[in-house]
Amino acid sequence: GDSVTQMEGPVTLSEEAFLTINCTYTATGYPSLFWYVQYPGEGLQLLLKATKADDKGSNKGFEATYRKETTSFHLEKGSVQVSDSAVYFCVGGATNKLIFGTGTLLAVQP
Amino acid sequence: DTEVTQTPKHLVMGMTNKKSLKCEQHMGHRAMYWYKQKAKKPPELMFVYSYEKLSINESVPSRFSPECPNSSLLNLHLHALQPEDSALYLCASSHPGVGGETQYFGPGTRLLVL
Numbered sequence: 001g002d003s004v005t006q007m008e009g010p011v012t013l014s015e016e017a018f019l020t021i022n023c024t025y026t027a028t029g030y031p032s033l034f035w036y037v038q039y040p041g042e043g044l045q046l047l048l049k050a051t052k053a054d055d056k057g058s059n060k061g062f063e064a065t066y067r068k069e070t071t072s073f074h075l076e077k078g079s080v081q082v083s084d085s086a087v088y089f090c091v092g093g094a095t096n097k098l099i100f101g102t103g104t105l106l107a108v109q110p
Numbered sequence: 111d112t113e114v115t116q117t118p119k120h121l122v123m124g125m126t127n128k129k130s131l132k133c134e135q136h137m138g139h140r141a142m143y144w145y146k147q148k149a150k151k152p153p154e155l156m157f158v159y160s161y162e163k164l165s166i167n168e169s170v171p172s173r174f175s176p177e178c179p180n181s182s183l184l185n186l187h188l189h190a191l192q193p194e195d196s197a198l199y200l201c202a203s204s205h206p207g208v209g210g211e212t213q214y215f216g217p218g219t220r221l222l223v224l
Contacts, residue, residue: 034212043198044215046212046214049212051210093209093211095209098155
Protein backbone atom coordinates (compact mmCIF):
# COMPACT_ATOMS: atom_id res chain seq x y z
CA GLY A 1 0.00 0.00 0.00
CA ASP A 2 0.89 3.66 -0.14
CA SER A 3 3.29 4.93 2.51
CA VAL A 4 5.20 8.05 3.48
CA THR A 5 8.56 7.96 5.24
CA GLN A 6 10.06 11.03 6.86
CA MET A 7 13.20 11.53 8.85
CA GLU A 8 13.14 10.80 12.54
CA GLY A 9 13.35 13.65 14.97
CA PRO A 10 13.84 15.52 17.01
CA VAL A 11 15.78 17.99 14.91
CA THR A 12 17.45 20.70 16.99
CA LEU A 13 18.80 23.79 15.23
CA SER A 14 20.05 27.21 16.18
CA GLU A 15 18.17 30.25 14.95
CA GLU A 16 19.03 31.21 11.34
CA ALA A 17 20.28 27.70 10.54
CA PHE A 18 19.30 25.88 7.33
CA LEU A 19 16.57 23.27 7.66
CA THR A 20 16.00 20.10 5.68
CA ILE A 21 13.46 17.45 6.64
CA ASN A 22 13.55 14.48 4.30
CA CYS A 23 10.40 12.81 3.03
CA THR A 24 9.91 10.00 0.53
CA TYR A 25 6.74 8.31 -0.59
CA THR A 26 5.74 4.96 -2.02
CA ALA A 27 2.59 4.87 -4.11
CA THR A 28 1.20 3.08 -7.13
CA GLY A 29 0.34 6.39 -8.76
CA TYR A 30 1.44 9.97 -8.28
CA PRO A 31 -0.19 11.34 -5.18
CA SER A 32 -0.61 14.95 -4.18
CA LEU A 33 1.95 15.74 -1.50
CA PHE A 34 1.58 18.05 1.46
CA TRP A 35 3.51 19.37 4.42
CA TYR A 36 1.40 20.11 7.48
CA VAL A 37 2.70 21.81 10.63
CA GLN A 38 1.38 21.32 14.15
CA TYR A 39 2.34 23.89 16.77
CA PRO A 40 2.19 22.83 20.45
CA GLY A 41 -1.38 22.36 21.62
CA GLU A 42 -2.90 23.12 18.22
CA GLY A 43 -4.41 21.39 15.20
CA LEU A 44 -2.69 20.81 11.86
CA GLN A 45 -2.11 23.69 9.48
CA LEU A 46 -1.40 23.24 5.80
CA LEU A 47 2.09 24.60 5.16
CA LEU A 48 2.46 23.86 1.46
CA LYS A 49 1.48 21.37 -1.22
CA ALA A 50 2.33 20.07 -4.69
CA THR A 51 0.00 18.17 -6.95
CA LYS A 52 2.29 16.91 -9.71
CA ALA A 53 5.89 16.15 -10.58
CA ASP A 54 8.27 19.13 -10.56
CA ASP A 55 5.75 21.32 -8.75
CA LYS A 56 7.31 23.45 -6.03
CA GLY A 57 5.20 24.36 -3.03
CA SER A 58 6.26 27.33 -0.93
CA ASN A 59 4.95 29.30 2.03
CA LYS A 60 6.45 31.39 4.87
CA GLY A 61 9.99 30.76 3.61
CA PHE A 62 9.50 26.99 3.46
CA GLU A 63 9.64 25.14 0.17
CA ALA A 64 9.48 21.59 -1.17
CA THR A 65 9.74 20.20 -4.69
CA TYR A 66 7.88 17.11 -5.90
CA ARG A 67 10.62 14.88 -7.35
CA LYS A 68 9.11 11.97 -9.26
CA GLU A 69 12.46 10.38 -10.08
CA THR A 70 13.45 10.10 -6.41
CA THR A 71 9.86 9.93 -5.05
CA SER A 72 10.77 12.67 -2.60
CA PHE A 73 9.29 15.87 -1.20
CA HIS A 74 11.93 17.27 1.14
CA LEU A 75 11.07 20.35 3.20
CA GLU A 76 13.63 23.17 3.30
CA LYS A 77 13.98 26.59 4.84
CA GLY A 78 16.98 28.81 4.52
CA SER A 79 16.87 30.44 7.95
CA VAL A 80 14.74 29.04 10.75
CA GLN A 81 13.28 31.06 13.62
CA VAL A 82 12.34 30.06 17.15
CA SER A 83 8.70 30.43 16.10
CA ASP A 84 9.18 27.56 13.59
CA SER A 85 9.46 25.08 16.48
CA ALA A 86 6.69 22.54 15.83
CA VAL A 87 5.98 19.06 14.50
CA TYR A 88 6.07 18.75 10.71
CA PHE A 89 4.12 16.02 8.92
CA CYS A 90 4.76 14.92 5.35
CA VAL A 91 1.49 13.65 3.89
CA GLY A 92 0.46 11.90 0.70
CA GLY A 93 -3.01 11.97 -0.77
CA ALA A 94 -3.76 9.62 -3.65
CA THR A 95 -7.13 8.31 -2.54
CA ASN A 96 -9.78 9.80 -0.30
CA LYS A 97 -7.52 9.11 2.65
CA LEU A 98 -4.39 10.99 3.65
CA ILE A 99 -1.25 8.96 4.34
CA PHE A 100 0.75 10.57 7.13
CA GLY A 101 4.43 10.29 7.86
CA THR A 102 5.37 9.82 11.50
CA GLY A 103 6.11 13.51 12.03
CA THR A 104 9.37 15.32 12.76
CA LEU A 105 9.74 17.50 15.83
CA LEU A 106 11.76 20.63 15.12
CA ALA A 107 13.19 22.59 18.04
CA VAL A 108 14.86 25.91 17.21
CA GLN A 109 17.02 27.44 19.91
CA PRO A 110 17.78 31.18 20.16
CA ASP B 111 -11.61 31.81 4.70
CA THR B 112 -10.07 28.40 5.41
CA GLU B 113 -11.33 28.02 8.96
CA VAL B 114 -12.69 24.93 10.61
CA THR B 115 -13.96 25.49 14.14
CA GLN B 116 -14.33 22.90 16.88
CA THR B 117 -16.02 23.01 20.27
CA PRO B 118 -15.29 22.48 23.04
CA LYS B 119 -11.55 23.08 23.16
CA HIS B 120 -11.13 20.81 26.18
CA LEU B 121 -13.42 18.13 27.60
CA VAL B 122 -13.14 15.97 30.70
CA MET B 123 -15.66 13.16 31.06
CA GLY B 124 -16.24 10.08 33.13
CA MET B 125 -16.70 6.65 31.64
CA THR B 126 -20.48 6.78 32.14
CA ASN B 127 -21.00 10.23 30.64
CA LYS B 128 -22.47 11.15 27.26
CA LYS B 129 -20.95 14.13 25.49
CA SER B 130 -20.68 15.51 21.97
CA LEU B 131 -17.93 17.17 19.97
CA LYS B 132 -18.90 19.72 17.35
CA CYS B 133 -17.21 20.83 14.14
CA GLU B 134 -18.26 23.57 11.71
CA GLN B 135 -16.95 24.87 8.39
CA HIS B 136 -18.25 27.48 5.96
CA MET B 137 -15.96 26.82 3.01
CA GLY B 138 -18.58 24.96 1.02
CA HIS B 139 -16.73 21.70 1.49
CA ARG B 140 -18.86 18.58 1.10
CA ALA B 141 -16.42 16.11 2.70
CA MET B 142 -15.79 16.13 6.44
CA TYR B 143 -13.56 13.96 8.57
CA TRP B 144 -12.93 12.93 12.18
CA TYR B 145 -9.42 12.00 13.27
CA LYS B 146 -8.00 10.82 16.58
CA GLN B 147 -4.45 11.85 17.51
CA LYS B 148 -2.49 10.41 20.41
CA ALA B 149 0.56 12.21 21.77
CA LYS B 150 3.63 12.14 19.51
CA LYS B 151 1.72 10.28 16.77
CA PRO B 152 0.17 11.31 13.46
CA PRO B 153 -3.62 11.61 13.23
CA GLU B 154 -5.59 8.42 12.61
CA LEU B 155 -8.68 8.58 10.43
CA MET B 156 -11.94 7.58 12.14
CA PHE B 157 -14.81 8.62 9.87
CA VAL B 158 -15.43 10.31 6.52
CA TYR B 159 -18.66 11.96 5.43
CA SER B 160 -19.20 12.82 1.79
CA TYR B 161 -22.28 14.84 0.82
CA GLU B 162 -23.63 14.29 4.35
CA LYS B 163 -23.44 10.52 4.03
CA LEU B 164 -21.04 8.31 5.97
CA SER B 165 -18.60 6.91 3.41
CA ILE B 166 -15.79 5.54 5.58
CA ASN B 167 -15.82 4.08 9.09
CA GLU B 168 -12.35 2.86 10.02
CA SER B 169 -13.69 0.10 12.30
CA VAL B 170 -14.24 2.58 15.10
CA PRO B 171 -15.91 1.22 18.28
CA SER B 172 -19.63 1.98 18.55
CA ARG B 173 -19.06 4.14 21.63
CA PHE B 174 -18.13 6.79 19.03
CA SER B 175 -21.14 7.84 16.93
CA PRO B 176 -20.74 10.41 14.16
CA GLU B 177 -23.49 12.60 12.78
CA CYS B 178 -23.60 15.06 9.90
CA PRO B 179 -26.79 17.16 10.28
CA ASN B 180 -26.00 19.37 7.28
CA SER B 181 -23.19 20.25 4.92
CA SER B 182 -21.54 22.63 7.40
CA LEU B 183 -21.75 20.66 10.62
CA LEU B 184 -20.22 17.46 11.92
CA ASN B 185 -20.77 15.98 15.36
CA LEU B 186 -19.13 13.15 17.24
CA HIS B 187 -21.26 11.67 20.01
CA LEU B 188 -19.38 9.98 22.82
CA HIS B 189 -20.77 7.40 25.23
CA ALA B 190 -19.20 4.97 27.69
CA LEU B 191 -15.66 5.88 26.69
CA GLN B 192 -12.55 4.27 28.11
CA PRO B 193 -9.46 6.03 29.49
CA GLU B 194 -7.50 4.94 26.41
CA ASP B 195 -9.86 7.10 24.31
CA SER B 196 -8.19 10.17 25.80
CA ALA B 197 -6.65 12.02 22.84
CA LEU B 198 -6.88 15.08 20.61
CA TYR B 199 -9.87 14.78 18.27
CA LEU B 200 -9.45 16.66 15.02
CA CYS B 201 -12.06 17.57 12.47
CA ALA B 202 -11.15 18.34 8.85
CA SER B 203 -12.96 19.27 5.67
CA SER B 204 -12.26 19.25 1.94
CA HIS B 205 -13.87 19.25 -1.44
CA PRO B 206 -14.89 15.65 -2.13
CA GLY B 207 -13.14 13.87 -4.96
CA VAL B 208 -11.16 10.86 -6.03
CA GLY B 209 -8.12 11.76 -3.97
CA GLY B 210 -5.45 14.32 -3.25
CA GLU B 211 -7.84 17.06 -2.16
CA THR B 212 -6.45 19.43 0.45
CA GLN B 213 -7.91 18.85 3.90
CA TYR B 214 -8.25 21.78 6.28
CA PHE B 215 -8.07 20.94 9.97
CA GLY B 216 -9.68 22.49 13.00
CA PRO B 217 -7.81 23.20 16.24
CA GLY B 218 -9.06 20.02 17.87
CA THR B 219 -10.81 19.01 21.08
CA ARG B 220 -8.53 17.65 23.76
CA LEU B 221 -10.46 14.88 25.51
CA LEU B 222 -9.61 13.35 28.86
CA VAL B 223 -11.58 10.29 30.01
CA LEU B 224 -11.38 9.55 33.72
